[in-house]
Amino acid sequence: MSKAAKRVEIKAQKRLKSLVRDYFLNLDAAADDSDRKVAWCTSVGPCELLVAFGFEVYFPENHGALLGARKVSHEYIPRAVGEGYCAESCSYMTSDIGSSLAGYSPLTEAFGIAGPPKPDVLAYSTNQCREVQDWWSYFGRKHDAPVVGVCPPAHLGAITPDHVKFVRGELVRIIERIESHFGMKLDHAKLEEAVALSSKASSLWRDVLDTARARPSPMTFSDGLIHMSPVILMRGSQIAIDYYEDLLAELKQRRDDGVAAVPDERFRLYWDGMPVWPKLRELSDKFFDLRAVIAASTYCNSWAFDEYDGGDPLDWMAKTSIEIFINRDEGFKQSFLTEMFERFDIDGAVFHNARTCPNNTNSRFGMPQRLRETLDKPVVVFDGDLSDVRFFSTAQTMTNIEAFIEQLEERKR
Ligand code: SF4
Numbered sequence: 001m002s003k004a005a006k007r008v009e010i011k012a013q014k015r016l017k018s019l020v021r022d023y024f025l026n027l028d029a030a031a032d033d034s035d036r037k038v039a040w041c042t043s044v045g046p047c048e049l050l051v052a053f054g055f056e057v058y059f060p061e062n063h064g065a066l067l068g069a070r071k072v073s074h075e076y077i078p079r080a081v082g083e084g085y086c087a088e089s090c091s092y093m094t095s096d097i098g099s100s101l102a103g104y105s106p107l108t109e110a111f112g113i114a115g116p117p118k119p120d121v122l123a124y125s126t127n128q129c130r131e132v133q134d135w136w137s138y139f140g141r142k143h144d145a146p147v148v149g150v151c152p153p154a155h156l157g158a159i160t161p162d163h164v165k166f167v168r169g170e171l172v173r174i175i176e177r178i179e180s181h182f183g184m185k186l187d188h189a190k191l192e193e194a195v196a197l198s199s200k201a202s203s204l205w206r207d208v209l210d211t212a213r214a215r216p217s218p219m220t221f222s223d224g225l226i227h228m229s230p231v232i233l234m235r236g237s238q239i240a241i242d243y244y245e246d247l248l249a250e251l252k253q254r255r256d257d258g259v260a261a262v263p264d265e266r267f268r269l270y271w272d273g274m275p276v277w278p279k280l281r282e283l284s285d286k287f288f289d290l291r292a293v294i295a296a297s298t299y300c301n302s303w304a305f306d307e308y309d310g311g312d313p314l315d316w317m318a319k320t321s322i323e324i325f326i327n328r329d330e331g332f333k334q335s336f337l338t339e340m341f342e343r344f345d346i347d348g349a350v351f352h353n354a355r356t357c358p359n360n361t362n363s364r365f366g367m368p369q370r371l372r373e374t375l376d377k378p379v380v381v382f383d384g385d386l387s388d389v390r391f392f393s394t395a396q397t398m399t400n401i402e403a404f405i406e407q408l409e410e411r412k413r
Pocket of ligand 1: 061090091092093128129130131132356357358359360386
């Protein structure tokens with residue numbers, strides 16, 4: 001690509017920085033305030049319930065990603081290994097536990113706070129993996145706080161009313177445990193409000209991701225990774241909605257003005273699997289230089305839920321929590337990926353085989369081969385990890401990506 005080609009920064013990013021800062025400062029203040037309570041929650045866990053109860057909600061996976069992005073995870077993982085956690089289990093979990101043992105947090109450098117807020121309760125859903133249950137249990141023991149969770153049926157094809165009913169029942173049990181432990185009473189109007197806000201933010205997030213259908217695409221995968229924080233951290237709040245309304249307007253304007261995330265866009269790619277947080281910039285620069293835009297991804301799409309239609313909010317939570325991609329069977333996943341390839345006019349796909357997250361890796365049971373054959377699209381698989389750089393070879397991955405783009409060039413010719 002010509003040396004003159006430059007990224008045109010998405011303006012909303014400046015505001016995002018201050019929103020995320022406010023979010024963490026508020027959590028920190030809540031942890032020090034005896035009148036307020038903090039809940040830890042998995043990324044697609046029962047967040048809306050916690051919001052309705054009045055907890056400030058913190059998401060430890062985000063801390064794992066921050067440790068990865070700061071390129072320090074591998075320094076702390078050995079501390080968790082010393083406590084009996086396998087070095088090949090989730091590196092979000094091991095780096096988070098290890099950094100806690102070492103008394104380190106990237107939140108200190110970023111926001112001047114001591115670290116993650118102490119939890120009053122920890123809530124999880126194993127809709128993504130069982131690792132979160134053990135991770136939360138570790139911190140439940142450490143902070144002497146109750147751990148509540150949902151273990152929904154996994155690897156689902158079609159979602160049936162029985163699946164939804166079962167998960168709804170688990171949510172009711174969480175409500176009962178919180179009510180009896182804290183002497184609280186759930187306000188159902190507040191739950192409806194939290195679900196409506198959550199669903200609205202999620203719909204806007206889907207619209208944001210959809211702007212990448214345009215040629216050239218006004219955003220790429222790395223932009224999605226930056227801008228997805230509100231739909232996770234601020235779910236159930238008006239703040240997330242306001243942010244995505246502005247971001248969507250900006251991206252639509254970029255699309256209409258022909259502003260490209262990757263100038264001279266030549267190839268449109270799909271990213272499957274976890275991001276490689278410590279190598280985000282290098283990978284993003286490589287694709288930029290090769291004039292390839294990653295127009296869609298499984299990961300960013302994980303928080304694009306179905307809309308809430310005003311019915312039973314617990315039904316919506318139950319259904320939403322089990323219909324996410326990671327909780328589905330191979331057949332559903334293949335259909336979903338096929339649809340995404342068509343929807344975003346994809347030329348080829350990049351599959352990340354994340355060593356410590358088999359749960360969010362889809363290259364282990366023949367999926368890349370099946371897509372290659374049925375869609376006649378080139379697919380590349382590379383080995384790496386979400387956080388632990390010891391599983392990632394920069395030189396080898398970059399060579400694989402270059403060869404893959406050459407293959408796409410060849411087909412174009
Ligand atoms: S889905 Fe993967 S990365 Fe996320 S918590 Fe589970 S094992 Fe870790």
